[in-house]
Amino acid sequence: MSEQNAPSPVMMRVYENDKKGATGFFRNRAFLMTAVDLLKTLPRGHINILFHACSVGAEPYSFIAYAAMNGFFQHFESFNILATDIEPSFIAQAQAAQYPSSILNGMNDQERAFFASSSVPDMVTIHPAIKEAVQFIPAASFTDFQTDMAFDAVFVMNALTYVSAQEQTKAINAIAAYNTRFLFTTAFHPDSVKADMVQTGYHPASTNRAQIHNGWGDRITPAPIAPSSPEYSWRIPPYSENIPDYEYRCCAIFDKGTV
Numbered sequence: 506m507s508e509q510n511a512p513s514p515v516m517m518r519v520y521e522n523d524k525k526g527a528t529g530f531f532r533n534r535a536f537l538m539t540a541v542d543l544l545k546t547l548p549r550g551h552i553n554i555l556f557h558a559c560s561v562g563a564e565p566y567s568f569i570a571y572a573a574m575n576g577f578f579q580h581f582e583s584f585n586i587l588a589t590d591i592e593p594s595f596i597a598q599a600q601a602a603q604y605p606s607s608i609l610n611g612m613n614d615q616e617r618a619f620f621a622s623s624s625v626p627d628m629v630t631i632h633p634a635i636k637e638a639v640q641f642i643p644a645a646s647f648t649d650f651q652t653d654m655a656f657d658a659v660f661v662m663n664a665l666t667y668v669s670a671q672e673q674t675k676a677i678n679a680i681a682a683y684n685t686r687f688l689f690t691t692a693f694h695p696d697s698v699k700a701d702m703v704q705t706g707y708h709p710a711s712t713n714r715a716q717i718h719n720g721w722g723d724r725i726t727p728a729p730i731a732p733s734s735p736e737y738s739w740r741i742p743p744y745s746e747n748i749p750d751y752e753y754r755c756c757a758i759f760d761k762g763t764v
């Protein structure tokens with residue numbers, strides 16, 4: 506199935522305490538395919554990947570499904586895929602991996618094949634091989650996460666919008682200390698993202714940049730968004746090379762190396 510004909514992802518709205526978020530399986534297929542392809546440019550051997558702000562698990566499970574479909578597990582001899590979120594109950598839901606069966610309506614046949622019916626009515630669960638590939642670790646904020654590990658890739662998707670621009674700077678500085686190569690992020694503070702990336706040694710990757718940007722679905726908003734709007738880092742204009750610093754603002758893949 507071509508991407509143009511692929512069904513739109515079914516979003517799940519999750520709420521707990523003061524934490525909320527929208528997440529979904531296979532939310533941006535161009536992003537998932539590009540992320541897997543870029544990671545496969547890394548040397549064979551071991552790879553460490555960390556997902557911050559994983560919500561109820563749809564994001565890391567989607568990545569692992571695309572990784573399985575696209576030769577990632579043949580490329581690497583061993584891997585650690587860790588995931589966390591600031592909200593412990595979201596992590597517990599991710600570990601339980603029970604989702605409303607309506608999510609299947611947003612999937613193509615290949616994607617749907619990773620799911621099976623659950624013993625819970627109207628729910629589906631994900632294939633054990635996908636579930637077991639990720640290790641959920643205790644709840645943590647990306648602003649003060651600490652680790653002794655070095656991660657080849659860190660994901661902070663659709664989450665920097667929940668912190669201030671100053672906290673974004675702090676978070677990207679902290680992440681750069683334990684991330685050796687790719688930082689995957691979107692819905693960041695657009696006015697300061699270039700400075701945050703430049704000072705930490707990341708450059709924007711151009712691979713499939715426009716396709717990924719325009720793949721963020723309901724976040725694309727043609728009308729200008731005022732910087733004072735709470736949605737300023739969430740809503741994005743359609744991709745255009747006329748946007749100042751578009752290489753950074755319209756990018757979701759930042760790289761410390763060269764592809």
Ligand SMILES: C[S@@+](CC[C@H](N)C(=O)[O-])C[C@H]1O[C@@H](n2cnc3c(N)ncnc32)[C@H](O)[C@@H]1O
Pocket residue numbers: 524525526527528529532557558559560561563564589590591592595645646647648661662663664667668
């Ligand atoms: C809109 S959801 C995005 C979920 C997923 N990353 C995705 O793109 O589908 C935002 C998530 O960020 C989490 N979050 C908010 N602030 C956070 C922080 N400071 N550290 C870690 N996670 C955070 C929320 O709990 C929620 O799960």
